[in-house]
Amino acid sequence: MGTLSALFAPERVAVVGATERPGSVGRALVENLQAGFEGDVVPVNPNYETVCGLPCVDGVGEAGADLAVVAVPVSAAVDVVREAAEAGIENVVVVTAGFGETGGEGAARERELEAVAEEYDLNLVGPNCLGIIGTAVGLNATFAPRSAPSGSISFLSQSGAFVTAVLDWAADHGVGFENVVSLGNKAVLDESDFVASWGDDERTDVIVGYLESIEDGRRFVDVAREVTRETPVVVVKSGRTEAGAQAASSHTGAMAGRDRAYAAGLREAGVIRADTVQDLFDAARVLAGQPIPDTDGVAVVTNAGGPGVMATDAVGDGPLSLADFGSATVDRLRDRLPGGANVYNPVDVIGDADNDRLRDAVDVVLADDAVGAAVVLAAPTATIDFTQLAADVADLQSRHDLPVTTCLMGGERAREADDVLEDAGIPNYFDPARAVGSLATLERYREVRDRERPEPTTYDVDREAAAATLDRARDRGATRLGVEATPLLDAYGIPTPAGEVVDSPTDALDAAERIGDPVVMKIVSPDILHKSDIGGVKVGVAHEDVYDAYEDLIARARNYQRDATILGVQVQEQVDTESGVETIVGTNRDPQFGPLVLFGLGGVFVEVMEDTAVRLAPVAETEALAMTEEIRASPLLSGARGRDPVDREAVAETVGRLSQLVTDFPEILELDVNPLVVRPDGVEAIDLRLTIEPES
Structure with a gap:
């Protein structure tokens, strides 16, 4: 398998199955590529001379491409991929469905696809996927209704529908991407391959993903553990419930169910797990736009007492702490703020504050050595210009090089300010708890990065x-x-008490004599898992009672399950x-x-x-x-x-x-x-x- 960088930055793309038919996948792929791709687009379809104004070729072998996007009927897909491979094309995206997701014949066809990819060492995405996006070259090789804005987040998803929803949302919220991939059935390339590749990509600052499963958990952990030393990885993993764990035969099986396995694996890998889609992109935005703090001390600066209290509560609920300002900081705040202001953390500049007062307060607290990050909160007043405040915060964040999030609690008045903050990489929220939560994400990643x-x-x-x-x-x-x-x-x-497994009451007496009074006696049967539930354990058995205890334990086991395999009774030192x-x-x-x-x-x-x-x-x-x-x-x-x-x-x-x-x-x-x-x-x-x- 070759490097994946060429997958997202081809020079010439062949769309196999391109068509003029409105509403078709083949036409959508060609139109999306025409909209921004810097390279050449070659439609492949023997039934057309042109598609969307572009000359067609009859077969993918004639396209001279370095990426083939396959959107043909499932019965022809494997042959098309083989033809592309024989023509020297190393990168293939199969959007065609009807493979392993359908079972039976489809699963067999997917195994054929895997065999071709292995034979020719292909980088193959899919099948049954939406496609891929590489914004560095304007590549939109998907049939999504819109492409991705450019940015430094690389995004993978096991759900194509989720990709389309995220792209639509991102365009309205200033979230940009470097690469996007819809994984589909993961017949060849999976999440581990893309995490490894993007970890080496200087243009990718954060990797985010939506996963329903991880095929090779150990490989994913090994890959992500190395990547997360330098590049944050954040995922939403769906499927938290595990009904099958209830049927497990051991306590550990019941309690360490499938979601616990994923939680342990992601933790070991250094991957930050988001609970919701909102949390996923809150994390992505702050990790892409803000530096990692050196300490967990947070300063809160506000012109409104209520939001300040809410932010303070959110700090206390998470891994962060309110910074304890030094005396010099308190003195400087006292000099700059009116008598009714609170000069301790959280800093309340009070409701009549203008932009200069807020700027001065933020500047002072960011200079304090105990402050690792700051939250700036403001309610709209006649004395505050939100757009100017956004510009001031962006300037101060850049000069002090500390992470800052904002909570400008307004509607129309906050929209222009929001654009200013987005351009500076500073996340802005209406909810103070989300502003604090984003800073907590930076702290979580610092722990991952620095963890021994x-x-x-x-x-x-x-x-x-x-x-x-x-x-x-x-x-x-x-x-x-x-x-x-x-x-x-x-x-x-592993230390254990002295004990023996015996198969007669006489041997039980002998064992008890060697161990010493009193003893514990337990039925030994692989068919009786919960011994105490049937009275299969006796504690504090004196020597004179051992014989009868043995007989009683065997009888209880037989009464409970006549066909149970009984290996005897364990006589054990009482602990x-x-x-x-x-x-x-x-x-x-x-x-x-x-x-x-x-x-x-x-x-x-x-x-x-x-x-x-x-x-x-x-x-x-x-x-x-x-x-x-x-x-x-x-x-x-x-x-x-x-x-x-x-x-x-x-x-x-x-x-x-x-x-x-x-x-x-x-x-x-x-x-x-x-x-x-x-x-x-x-x-x-x-x-x-x-x-x-x-x-x-």
Whole structure:
């Protein structure tokens, strides 16, 4: 696959399927290209001599093009792409539908298309897409009703309809683009390819996207992690609900559902996730137009108390903080503002302020070392000229080189000012919270850019012992394992209580004698996942009661499920849980992103509380420590109600070791350690269950 820069900057474009028929895709493509493309446009259709006044050729091989846009019936599309490839055309956009999205025959046809692209090393967009735009050369190779204004944002979308809506909106809101691509079915080029290419494009300041799926999550993470060191990436990912997670067999599977996987993957990639389309383009505009702040201190300057309070609340709700002005700044404000003004943050210049007073206040606060960014808010008054205010703010922002957003709360009076601010790259909003939210986006990207990315620790483990445990399970046809798989944890250095799995009451007595009173006894069956729900766990069993407890556990299991496979009973050392906190560490293998690792509050109510943090495996210990701080129950780990703080480092090591285990053994699909009892002096894995593939 060649470089994608030529895809958006061709010299000669062939439109295969061009036609004079009004309302047709083939005609719209030609007309859109004629409207602004700096190169040559060649219609391809043996049934016409000319299309839209341009001479036609019979076949794409005669066009001499370096980009072919294919809009022919689906039955001919693969042959046309092969013909283009044989003519040396390396860049192809297939707008034709009727491929994989239709299933059956269409899916087979899409595989043929992929094979041709692989054979000839094509850069192929689509099929079933709207097309592409490259504003640097005026290229609009889409059938959208309007093109994109020029700018420094590159935009990808899995929905062609969304592209048309965004282009229409952008033209009215001063948002410009460098490149636009409708991904379609992503038969060849996908989101990772474009993010990688645009990350190297000096004309692209921000990459934004609308995604419904990511085909190869691990590749996307690897690509975006490098790109986001220099270029912000912001996406809206649709499909937050995951009904399938409810059917997962493990706690981790239920809680680390598909959206949690995407959230973890995007976080690891350094991608900023927007919740709405409005958030997406608010982020894009501020990242494209404003510098990244060095600190999170925000100054608020306003001529209206109410909007100032709203902005202050928005600062408190997010990652930013109100800047604490130095005494020199306060003195300068006091000298320049009337007695009724507030010279502390937020600065209120009061309602009779004119343009000079507002300008002076903004100039003073931007000079303060504690200020990393500013929000300027103004309600319309007879003493304020919004257009002049916009020019003043643009000038001050440029001179101080600090990010500024504005909230000029007006209608007609604010429109001309809005144009001035747009030209300066300063976002203007009617809502103070959006103005603050845009600055918060800059702070989020600064964290991404500056984030340390340590390599996960590689622990000294016994892989052979772990492999033997999994082999024994497969030999007996098991795919679901419980405490009989405890040797897996032992092999990877995760502490477990002393215990044995026995298959007779006599052996249970012997095991209890070796372990010491009292013991915990648990039914061992891959078919009974929730042992406590059927009374399959007995705690505090004295030596004289072990025999009867064994018999009772077996009977309960048989009564619950007569055909259940029962491997015996685990006799285990009783662990003091009172001095610790019951947590869960688990993994779930996602089809796109691979193994996820989850940590959170554990015990019998784990799915009720749903208090967890998720990361992609393998997990570095610094990230594992961050997971312990991220959950709502973090104060419990810090020693709430007079308890001693637990050993968070031991938790982080356990997370790291477990993530290494599931990375080493991809046949482990799901694994729960629940509870993992965390105490001041370490951790102990009390119970586990896992699901493995039937064949490695």
